[in-house]
Amino acid sequence: MAIVERIRPSERSRSWRERLGDAIRQHEGLRALLLAGPGGLWLLLFFLLPTAIVFAYSFARRGPYGTVSWAFTLENYVRFFDWLYIRVFLVSVWLALLTTVICLLIGYPFAFVIARSPRRWRNALLVLVLIPFWTNFLVRTYAIMLLLRSDGLINNALQWLGLIDRPLTMLFTPFAVVLGLVYGYLPFMILPIYASIEKFDFTLVEAAQDLGADTWQVFWRVLLPLTLPGVLAGSILVFIPSVGAFVTPDLLGGGKVVMIANLINQQFLTVRHWPFGSAVSFVLMAIVLAATMLYFRIGETRRI
Amino acid sequence: MTATATTSLQAPRRKRRLSAGWALLWLNVLSTFVFLYAPIVVMSIFSFNASRQMQVWMGFTLDWYARMVHDERVRVAAENSLVIALVSTLVSTVIGTLTAMALERTRFRVKRLYEGAMYLPIIVPEIVMAIALLVFFNLSFSWLDRLFGLQLNFGLGTITIAHIAFSFPFVAVVVRARLADFDRTLEQAAQDLGANDWQTFRYVTLPLLMPGIIAGALLAFTLSIDDFVITFFNAGVGSTTLPLEIYGRVRRGITPDVNALSTVMLLASIVLVLGSLAFQRRRAT
Amino acid sequence: MGGFAPLDRPIDVELIDVTKVFDSGVVAVDRVTLQIQQGEFFSLLGPSGCGKTTTLRMIAGFEHPTAGEVRIEGRPMGHTPPFRRNVNTVFQNYALFPHMTVFENVAFGLRMKRVPRDEISRRVREALQLVRLSGFEERYPRQLSGGQQQRVALARALVNRPRVLLLDEPLGALDLKLRKEMQLELKHLQMTVGITFIYVTHDQEEALTMSDRIAVMNAGRVLQVGTPIEIYERPTSRFVADFIGETNFLSGRVDDVERDTATVLVAGNRPVRVRIDEPLSVGSEVTVAVRPEKVQIVPLEAPGADGLLRGRVEEVIYIGTDTFYVVRIDETTTVRVRSQNDRNRLDGGQLLPIGTAVALSWAPDAARVLLD
Numbered sequence: 001m002a003i004v005e006r007i008r009p010s011e012r013s014r015s016w017r018e019r020l021g022d023a024i025r026q027h028e029g030l031r032a033l034l035l036a037g038p039g040g041l042w043l044l045l046f047f048l049l050p051t052a053i054v055f056a057y058s059f060a061r062r063g064p065y066g067t068v069s070w071a072f073t074l075e076n077y078v079r080f081f082d083w084l085y086i087r088v089f090l091v092s093v094w095l096a097l098l099t100t101v102i103c104l105l106i107g108y109p110f111a112f113v114i115a116r117s118p119r120r121w122r123n124a125l126l127v128l129v130l131i132p133f134w135t136n137f138l139v140r141t142y143a144i145m146l147l148l149r150s151d152g153l154i155n156n157a158l159q160w161l162g163l164i165d166r167p168l169t170m171l172f173t174p175f176a177v178v179l180g181l182v183y184g185y186l187p188f189m190i191l192p193i194y195a196s197i198e199k200f201d202f203t204l205v206e207a208a209q210d211l212g213a214d215t216w217q218v219f220w221r222v223l224l225p226l227t228l229p230g231v232l233a234g235s236i237l238v239f240i241p242s243v244g245a246f247v248t249p250d251l252l253g254g255g256k257v258v259m260i261a262n263l264i265n266q267q268f269l270t271v272r273h274w275p276f277g278s279a280v281s282f283v284l285m286a287i288v289l290a291a292t293m294l295y296f297r298i299g300e301t302r303r304i
Numbered sequence: 305m306t307a308t309a310t311t312s313l314q315a316p317r318r319k320r321r322l323s324a325g326w327a328l329l330w331l332n333v334l335s336t337f338v339f340l341y342a343p344i345v346v347m348s349i350f351s352f353n354a355s356r357q358m359q360v361w362m363g364f365t366l367d368w369y370a371r372m373v374h375d376e377r378v379r380v381a382a383e384n385s386l387v388i389a390l391v392s393t394l395v396s397t398v399i400g401t402l403t404a405m406a407l408e409r410t411r412f413r414v415k416r417l418y419e420g421a422m423y424l425p426i427i428v429p430e431i432v433m434a435i436a437l438l439v440f441f442n443l444s445f446s447w448l449d450r451l452f453g454l455q456l457n458f459g460l461g462t463i464t465i466a467h468i469a470f471s472f473p474f475v476a477v478v479v480r481a482r483l484a485d486f487d488r489t490l491e492q493a494a495q496d497l498g499a500n501d502w503q504t505f506r507y508v509t510l511p512l513l514m515p516g517i518i519a520g521a522l523l524a525f526t527l528s529i530d531d532f533v534i535t536f537f538n539a540g541v542g543s544t545t546l547p548l549e550i551y552g553r554v555r556r557g558i559t560p561d562v563n564a565l566s567t568v569m570l571l572a573s574i575v576l577v578l579g580s581l582a583f584q585r586r587r588a589t
Numbered sequence: 590m591g592g593f594a595p596l597d598r599p600i601d602v603e604l605i606d607v608t609k610v611f612d613s614g615v616v617a618v619d620r621v622t623l624q625i626q627q628g629e630f631f632s633l634l635g636p637s638g639c640g641k642t643t644t645l646r647m648i649a650g651f652e653h654p655t656a657g658e659v660r661i662e663g664r665p666m667g668h669t670p671p672f673r674r675n676v677n678t679v680f681q682n683y684a685l686f687p688h689m690t691v692f693e694n695v696a697f698g699l700r701m702k703r704v705p706r707d708e709i710s711r712r713v714r715e716a717l718q719l720v721r722l723s724g725f726e727e728r729y730p731r732q733l734s735g736g737q738q739q740r741v742a743l744a745r746a747l748v749n750r751p752r753v754l755l756l757d758e759p760l761g762a763l764d765l766k767l768r769k770e771m772q773l774e775l776k777h778l779q780m781t782v783g784i785t786f787i788y789v790t791h792d793q794e795e796a797l798t799m800s801d802r803i804a805v806m807n808a809g810r811v812l813q814v815g816t817p818i819e820i821y822e823r824p825t826s827r828f829v830a831d832f833i834g835e836t837n838f839l840s841g842r843v844d845d846v847e848r849d850t851a852t853v854l855v856a857g858n859r860p861v862r863v864r865i866d867e868p869l870s871v872g873s874e875v876t877v878a879v880r881p882e883k884v885q886i887v888p889l890e891a892p893g894a895d896g897l898l899r900g901r902v903e904e905v906i907y908i909g910t911d912t913f914y915v916v917r918i919d920e921t922t923t924v925r926v927r928s929q930n931d932r933n934r935l936d937g938g939q940l941l942p943i944g945t946a947v948a949l950s951w952a953p954d955a956a957r958v959l960l961d
Contacts, residue, residue, distance in 0.1 A: 021501050025670060032410035036418060039403035039472060046469040047425055047433070050440030054432070057439060110336050113329045127581065132340045134577045136530045138547045139566040142554050143343035146350065149558070153346055156360075183339070215325070244429025246533050251554060261431040261533075268435050268537075278439070281432045292427055492651055493684035495671040497698035497749065507697070511688050 058278035066272030076279035085263065085280070092259040093287065095174060096242035099181040100189075103238045104231065106182070107189035111230075114190075115197035126194070133187040141251050144180050145171060148252070172254035180248040185241055189234035196230025197223075229299065236295040240288050260284045344570055351563035368564035378565060380542075381549040388460060388535075388545065389528040392467035397521040399468070400475025401513075407476065408483040425470045426477070434537035437466045441538065458540030466538045467528040474527060475520035482516025515584065522580050526573070598626040600663070601753050601785045602648055602676075607657035609643050609809075617643040619809035620657070625753075625787060630779050632788045632796040635806035636832065641789045644806070645755050648787065649678045662752060672701070676753040677746035681761055683738045685730040691717070691741050692726035698749040716748035719778070736767050743778070753785040760795065772798050793833045797821065805829045823866075827959050830878045837884070837924045838959075839877040843869050850953055853877050856922040861897045863956045876959040881927035883955035886914055889946040896948030898924065902941050912940055916947060924949060 024031050058076055063069035079085070114125045132140060147153050150167040158164045170176055200223065208222045224231075246261035253259070260280060267277030351369070355362035372378055406412075407419055425433060441462050448454040490512065494504040510517075532547040539548060546569065553562045602625040609618040618640040625631045633641040646652045647659055650671035659666045661674060677698070685694050695716055699709045717723050720740035730738055739759060746754055759775075760768045776799045779786045790796050796803050797817040804814045805828075813820060813829045824830035827838065841855035851865050855877055863877055887896065903923065904915040907930075914926040926949065941947065 018500075022670075025501055026668065028410055029412060032406055032412040032415075035402045035410060036406035036412065037402075038399045039406070039422065039476065040418060042399060042469060042472065043421055043425070046437065046440070046465055048421065050436035051428075051432075053439050053443060054436045106332065106336055109329050109332045113333050127577075128337065129340070131574055131577060132344055134526060134573045135344060135570050136547060136550075136566075136573065138530075138532050138550050138554075139347075139569055140344065142550065142558075142562065142566055143347040145554070145558065146347055146563075147343050183343070186336070186340070240427060240429070244431055246431045247551075261429065264431050264435060268438065274439065277435060281435055284429055285432050288427060288429055487682075487684070489680050489682060489684040490686060492649075492671070493678070493680060493686070494697070494701075495651075496649060496676075496678045497745065498672045498701040499697070500670070500672050500701075503701055508686060 054278045054281055057275050058282050060275045060278075062273050062275055066274070068274050076276045077283075079276060080279060080283060088258050088260060088263050089283065091174075091257070092243050092261075095178055095181065095257075095259065096239050096245075098178050099185065099242045100235050100239045102178065102182050103186050103189040104235060107186060107234060108193055108231065111190050111193035112197055115194055115200075122198075126191075129187050129190055137184060138247060138251075140183060141180055141247055144176070144183055145251060148176050148179070171252065172256045174253075174257050176252040177245075177249050177257045177259075180252040181242045181245060184245075184248060185238045188237035188241075192233035192237065193227065193230040196227040200226055232295055232298060236291060239291055243287055243291075244284055260287075347563055348567045348570065351560060351567045353560060353563075356560065368560045369568075371561055372564045372568070375561070377544070377549060378546075381544045381546045384460060384543055385529055385545040385547075388464050388467060389525050391464050392471055392528040393521050393525040395464075396468045396472035396475050396524045397517060400472040400520055400524070401479050401517055403472065403476040404479035404483055408480050422473050422476060425473050430470075430531075430533040433466075433470060434534040437462070437469070437534065438537045458538055459543040462538045462540065463535050463543060463545070466534050467531060470531075470534060471524040471527050474523050475517075478520040478523060479513065479516045482513055482519075486512065519580075519584070522576070526576070530573075598628060600624050601627045601629075601661065602787065603660040603663075604644070604648075605658045605660070607644070607647060607654045607659060609640070609647060609652060610655045616809050618647070618654075621806075621809075621811050623804060623811065623814065625785060627785055628783050630776065630786045630788065630799055630801045632790060632800040632803045633806055634790055634793060634796040634803050634833075637791055639806040640809040641791075641806050642757055645678075645757055645787060645789050648753070649676060649755050650674050675751055676755055677749050677751040678755040678757065679739075679742045679746050679759045681757045681759065683730075683742040683759075683762075685738055685741055685745070687730055689729075690726065691722065691728050691730070691733070694730065694741055695745045695748050697745065702749075712748050713744075716744040719747065719781070720744045735763055736771065739763065739771065743775075747778075747782060747784070751784065753787060754779075756786060756788045758790055759788075760790075760792075768795070775799060797833070805832065807832070823957065824878065825959075827876060827878070830957070830959065835881055835925065835927075836878045837881060839879070839922065839924070841875060841877055843871050843873050843875055846871055851958060853958065856898060856918045859898050859918075861956065862953045863958050864953045865958050869958065873960075877956055878959050879924075879951055879956040881913065881925040882911075882929075883951050884924065884926045885950045886916070886926045886928055886941070887948050887950070888941060889948055896950035898949040900924065900947060900949065902943050902945045902947060905940055905943055907940065914941065914947075916949060918949075 024034070057068055059072050059074065061069045061071045061073055061075070080089075114122055114129075117125065145152075148170040149155070150169065150171070152171075154170070155164075155167040159167065204222055204226070205218050208218045213221065243259075244261055245259060246265060249257050249259040249262050250265070253262070255262075260283070264277050264280050264284070267273045267280060271277075352364050352366070353361055354365040354367070403422065407415070407422070412418075441458060445456045448456055486509075490508055491504050494508045495501075499507060530547065531545075532551060535545050535548060536551070539545070544552075546565070550562060550565060550569075553559065553565075602623070604621050604623045607618055607621045608616070610616050621640070621644060633644055635641050643652060647654055648661070650666065650669060650673075653668055661676060666674065686697065689697070692713055695713045696709050699712060704712075713726075714723070717726065720743050722737060722740050722744065725733065725737065725741075730741065733741065739762075742759065756775075760771050763771060772795055775786075779799075788796070788799065797820075800817055802814060802816055803820050805812045805820060807828050813825050815823075820829065821833055824833065824836075830836040831838075839853075839855040839861070841853040841861075843851055844854045844860060845852040846865070846869055849864055849866075851863050851869050852860050853863055853875060854860055861877060869875070885896070889899065898916075898918050900916040900918040900923075902914050903917045904913075906913040906915075909930075911927050911929050914928065916924045916926055918924060
C-alpha cells in the first residue's frame with residue numbers, strides 16, 4: 001500500500017475538476033475542439049452554409065412568384081453575358097480601380113508627410129484621419145449628398161462666385177460615386193502605407209543620395225520598392241470594398257450609376273429573381289477572390 | 305577629439321528647408337483634411353439651421369434636436385441598435401478570443417482550412433454575405449415551419465446572429481496579434497509557481513491579453529452599430545436600427561432632422577474613439 | 590566517471606537515462622543520468638544548444654522526457670505538470686508578471702496555494718528581506734533595474750520554500766560587475782536557505798565560483814560530473830579540458846609506461862612525462878593536455894635552462910597580472926604559456942621579447958593524457 005502511494009502519488013485524491021484539467025492539458029485535440037469549436041460552428045452555420053446555398057441557387061431556376069425551383073442549369077451565368085449586365089460589371093470594376101488609383105495618389109504623399117512629421121504630431125494626425133472614418137458610413141455618405149446637391153453648398157458657392165449660372169449636376173453621377181468611395185475608403189490606403197513608410201530606414205535615402213541618386217531616383221528606386229507592401233495592402237483594402245459597394249452607388253448614384261451590388265439588391269428585393277441574383281453574387285465573389293489571390297501572388301514573388 | 309565628434313554627429317541633422325516639394329506635400333495633407341472634414345462639418349452646422357430648406361442659413365435653432373428626442377421611431381431604432389450591438393459584441397468577443405487562442409495555441413488537422421475560412425467573412429463583400437444570410441434564414445425558417453411548425457421571422461435575432469458572424473473574425477484577428485507577441489514564459493512562470501491551467505489563464509493570460517480583447521470588443525461594437533447592408537437584408541418588422549432609419553429618411557427626401565440624428569451619431573462615435581484611445585494610453589503608462 | 594562526492598545525503602533530483610527528442614527530430618538531451626543531492630549547488634555547464642536548459646525544463650515539468658525518467662524526492666514525475674512539482678524556477682528573462690506589483694509577484698505562488706492572507710504578507714516580507722528588497726513592495730517590475738528584477742524573481746521562487754530551486758542562466762542579462770556581485774550573493778543565499786540549487790550556465794567561471802558540483806554537457810550528453818577542482822584539474826575529455834579554462838593539446842604516441850607515469854613523444858619526438866590514472870599501452874595515440882599556467886618558460890641562454898620542449902616566442906600578450914606567450918615548437922605546434930608578472934624571475938621581471946629561444950617545462954602531475 002505504502003509502495004503504491006509512493007510510486008503513483010499523482011493519482012491520489014483528484015477532484016473531477018483536476019481530472020478535467022489534466023484531460024484538457026494532455027489532449028491537444030480536445031483543447032483545439034473546445035477553442036476552435038464555437039467559432040467553427042458559427043462560421044459553418046451562418047457563413048459557409050448560407051454561401052453554399054447561394055451557390056446552389058445560382059444553378060437553379062426561378063419559379064412562379066419569385067420562388068426557387070430546383071434544376072441544374074447554367075442559364076443564370078449565361079444570362080450575365082448580356083451587355084446590360086456586362087456593362088454593370090465593367091462599370092463596377094472601372095469605378096473601383098479609379099477609386100483605388102485616386103486613393104493611392106492622395107494617400108501616398110499624405111502618409112509620407114505623416115510618417116516624416118515630428119513624432120509628437122504623428123498620432124494626433126492619424127487620429128484626425130480616423131475620426132471621420134469611424135463615423136457611420138451612411139452618415140458620411142449622406143453628408144456628401146448634402147454638399148453635392150444642386151442646391152447644396154458647392155453649387156451655391158460657385159453660383160455666388162459667379163463661376164456658373166446654373167447648378168452643376170454632381171449628385172447621381174459616376175463622379176459622385178467615386179468621390180463617395182474615395183471619401184469612405186481613403187484611410188484604408190493611408191494606414192498601411194503609413195505603416196510601411198514608418199518602418200522604412202531613411203538612412204537608405206542618404207545612402208542612395210551619397211551614391212548620386214536625385215530625389216526622383218531615390219523615390220522610384222529606393223522608397224517606392226521598399227514601401228510597396230504597404231501600397232499593395234492599401235490597394236487591395238480599397239479595391240475590395242469599392243467593387244462590392246452598395247450604399248455609395250445607391251445613394252450617390254441614385255439609380256443612374258448601377259454597380260454589381262445594386263444589381264444583386266435589385267434581383268433579390270425588386271425583381272425577385274434569386275437564382276440570377278445568386279449567380280451575380282458569385283461573379284462578385286470571384287472578382288474579389290481573384291483580386292485577393294493576385295495580391296498574395298505579388299506579395300510572394302516580391303518577398304526578398 | 306570630443307569636439308569634432310559632436311559636430312560630426314550634429315551635421316546630418318540639418319534644418320529641413322521648406323522646399324517647394326514639401327510645400328506641395330503639406331498642401332496635399334491640408335486639402336485632404338478639408339475633404340475629410342468639410343462634409344461632416346457642414347452637415348453638423350446645418351443641423352442647427354432654422355430653415356427647413358437647406359440651401360441658406362436662417363438662424364440658429366435646436367428644434368431639430370428637440371424633435372429628434374421626442375421622435376418615437378428614433379428612440380426605438382436607437383434601442384434596437386444598442387441591444388444588437390451589445391449582444392453581438394459580447395458573443396463575438398468571446399468566440400473571437402477563443403478562435404484566436406485556437407489559431408495561436410493549438411495544432412489540429414484542418415487548421416489551415418479553418419484559418420482560411422475564418423478570413424472569408426472579412427474579405428467577402430458585405431452584399432454577398434447579406435443575401436447569403438437572407439437566403440439561409442428564409443430557407444431554414446420555411447423548413448422549421450414545415451417540420452416542427454415553428455414560426456420564426458426576421459428581426460433582432462437574425463440581425464444579431466448576422467452581426468456576430470461578421471464581427472468575431474475581426475476580434476480573432478485583433479486578439480491573435482496580441483497573442484502572437486505574448487511572452488509565454490510568463491505562463492510557465494505561473495505554472496511553476498503552482499497555478500493550474502485555469503488559474504494561469506485567469507490571473508496571467510487574460511489580464512495581459514485584455515488590451516487586445518478590449519480593442520477587439522470596441523471593433524465589434526463599431527462594426528455592429530455602423531452596419532447597414534447586412535442589417536438591411538436581414539431585418540424584419542420592428543427591428544429597424546439607426547442606420548436603417550437614416551437610410552429610410554434619406555430615401556424619402558433630405559430633411560434637417562436627419563442632420564441632427566447624423567450629428568448625434570457622429571459625436572457618439574468621436575467620443576467612443578477618443579475614449580478608447582485615452583483608455584489605451586492610460587493602460588500603456 | 591568523475592562523480593567522487595560521497596553519497597551521504599538524500600537524493601533530491603534524479604535523472605535516469607533521460608532522453609528528449611523534439612518534434613523536429615533534434616535530440617536535445619541524450620541518455621542523461623544524474624543524481625543531485627539535498628542542499629547541493631549543482632551546475633549544468635555547457636555551450637548554448639548543449640541541452641542544459643532542456644534538462645532543466647524537464648525537471649521543472651515544462652517538457653517531458655521522450656525516454657527515461659525524472660525523479661524528484663524519489664518519486665517518478667511522469668507527466669506531472671509544473672504546478673504539482675515541489676520545485677521552482679528562476680527564468681532567464683525573470684518572467685516577472687508586468688501587471689503585478691513586486692508584492693503581488695512574490696505572493697503569486699502562495700495565493701495559488703490559498704495560503705492565509707496574513708501568512709502571505711509575512712512570508713513575502715521575509716522573502717523580500719532575504720533578497721534585500723524591502724520597501725519595493727508596491728513597485729512594478731518595469732520600475733526596477735535588472736539586478737532588482739533578478740532578486741524579485743529569486744524571492745518569488747524562494748517564498749514557496751521549494752525542495753529544489755532551478756535557475757536558468759539567471760545572471761545572463763546583467764553586466765559583468767553586477768554579475769560578479771550576484772554570484773557571491775547567490776552562493777551566500779543558497780547556504781543560508783539550504784535549498785538545493787540546480788544552476789544552468791554557459792559561463793565556466795560562474796560555475797566554478799558557485800558550484801559544489803558541475804555537470805559539463807555537450808551535444809545533449811553529460812561528459813563529466815565532478816567538483817570544480819576535479820573538472821578543472823582532471824578533465825576526462827578534450828571537450829571538457831578545452832571548454833573549461835584554456836588548454837594546450839599536444840598529440841603524440843605513448844613511448845614508455847612506468848607504473849603511474851607515461852612518456853609520450855610529442856611535437857617531433859620530444860619526450861614528455863605525464864602522470865596517468867589508467868593503464869596505457871605503449872604505442873597508442875593520445876593527446877597530452879596541459880594548461881598554460883602550468884607551463885614554465887625559461888630563456889635558453891639562462892643558466893641551467895632545461896625543459897621538455899624548446900621553441901621560439903612568437904607572440905607576447907600582456908594582460909596586466911599575467912603575460913601570455915605563444916611559443917612555436919615546430920611548424921604545426923604552438924604552446925600557449927601564461928606566466929605571472931611582477932615577480933622576481935630570471936628575466937628580472939621583464940617580458941621576454943618576440944623571437945627569444947625558450948625552454949618549456951612542467952611537472953608530471955600538471956599534465957593529463959586524454960584518449961579521445
